[in-house]
Each structure stands twice: as structure tokens, then as C-alpha cells.
Amino acid sequence: MKKQDVIKVIQILKEYYPEATCSLDFKTPFQMLVAVMLSAQCTDERVNKITPNLFEEYGTPEAICSMELSELEKIIHPCGFYKNKAKNIKATASVIMKEYNGVVPNTMEELMKLPGVGRKSANVVMLEAFNSPQGIAVDTHAKRISNKLGLSKESDPEKIEQDLLRVIPKEYYYDVNHLLIWHGRNICVARKPKCTECPICMYCKNVERF
Numbered sequence: 054m055k056k057q058d059v060i061k062v063i064q065i066l067k068e069y070y071p072e073a074t075c076s077l078d079f080k081t082p083f084q085m086l087v088a089v090m091l092s093a094q095c096t097d098e099r100v101n102k103i104t105p106n107l108f109e110e111y112g113t114p115e116a117i118c119s120m121e122l123s124e125l126e127k128i129i130h131p132c133g134f135y136k137n138k139a140k141n142i143k144a145t146a147s148v149i150m151k152e153y154n155g156v157v158p159n160t161m162e163e164l165m166k167l168p169g170v171g172r173k174s175a176n177v178v179m180l181e182a183f184n185s186p187q188g189i190a191v192d193t194h195a196k197r198i199s200n201k202l203g204l205s206k207e208s209d210p211e212k213i214e215q216d217l218l219r220v221i222p223k224e225y226y227y228d229v230n231h232l233l234i235w236h237g238r239n240i241c242v243a244r245k246p247k248c249t250e251c252p253i254c255m256y257c258k259n260v261e262r263f
């Protein structure tokens with residue numbers, strides 16, 4: 054797709070989803086980081102049901118370090134993969150305390166060195182917690198829509214991101230991060246995309262005609 058068409062698609066989606074923003078609840082960069090870690094293979098809605106209870110007592114890296122692993126596992130159990138997530142959250146809190154004096158680092162490189170934090174999560178933290186988007190977080194929705202629109206033929210999220218960054222100007226990173234997720238949740242859904250309602254169907258290589 055040509056750059057001017059990509060910009061047009063972004064503008065159409067922006068008009069269609071004026072309210073598109075982050076759907077994870079958080080108050081601090083550390084809480085954002087924990088929420089993102091919990092959201093892997095889990096809906097934001099479910100994460101938001103768990104985090105108020107977790108953050109009320111354990112909303113800081115210091116507090117997470119002080120709690121028993123088994124207690125953390127119990128609280129985050131409904132998010133799935135709770136053993137691995139609990140282990141990574143504890144380890145990340147410990148690194149933040151020891152190496153960053155309790156403050157979440159604000160670069161992609163440093164974030165990606167934290168246990169259990171990959172490029173997608175680092176992108177989300179930079180965007181939402183520091184208001185400094187560095188790229189596009191490619192989740193299942195961004196991946197599906199990028200493939201359908203012909204923006205990328207890749208299946209690996211990092212390669213898809215590189216393809217997206219080649220055609221999306223930096224000033225649109227903030228919007229694109231939210232718009233792809235919202236479009237994937239509302240119209241271009243995985244099982245049966247609602248192509249007849251899709252505002253960008255004229256730009257789509259995989260529009261399904263009924």
C-alpha cells in the first residue's frame with residue numbers, strides 16, 4: 054500500500070474510532086508495566102478486574118518484592134499463565150528496585166531487558182506510561198489487520214512492525230497503536246470480519262463480499 058493510502062486509512066479509522074485509547078487501567082508506569090504483563094493471552098477487561106485489588110496493596114515494585122510469590126499467583130490466577138506471570142512480575146520488580154532505584158526505566162532497550170518484557174510490551178509501556186511511542190505494538194489484532202490490508206506478508210510480529218514502520222510516519226504511531234486494536238476488536242474480528250460495515254474496505258486486499 055502506498056504511503057498516502059496508509060495515511061488515508063489511519064485518518065478514516067481515527068474518525069471512526071474517536072475514542073480509541075488504551076483500555077488497561079493504571080495510575081503509574083509500574084502499574085502499566087504489570088498490567089501489560091498480565092494482559093498476555095488475556096483480555097484487558099479481565100486484567101482490569103484483577104488489578105484494582107492487586108494495586109491497592111501491591112501497586113509498587115517495593116510492595117511486589119515484599120509479597121509472597123504464592124499470594125501473587127493467587128491474585129492473578131484468573132489472568133492465565135499465572136505461575137509464569139507471577140515469577141516474571143516479581144523478578145521485574147526486583148530488577149527495578151535494585152538497578153533503577155524503584156523507577157521504571159523509560160527506554161525500549163532497558164524495558165526489554167526486564168524479565169518477561171518483550172518488544173510488544175515495551176512498546177505499550179513507552180506509549181501509555183511515558184507518552185513516547187517508539188514503534189507499533191503488534192498484537193493479534195495488529196497482526197491480522199496488517200496482513201489483511203497487505204501492509205505486511207510476515208507472520209512474525211517484529212517483522213510486521215518493521216514493515217509498518219516503513220510506511221507509517223512517526224506522528225501517527227500513537228493513533229495506529231490504538232486504532233488497529235480497536236478495529237480488530239470491533240469490525241475486523243478474527244472469526245468473521247464484518248467487511249460490510251468496514252470503513253476501510255476499499256483499501257483492503259482481503260475484503261469478504263457477501
Ligand code: SF4
Binds near residue numbers: 202246251254258260
Ligand atoms: S474489509 Fe474486512 S478483512 Fe478487510 S480490514 Fe475490513 S473487516 Fe477486515
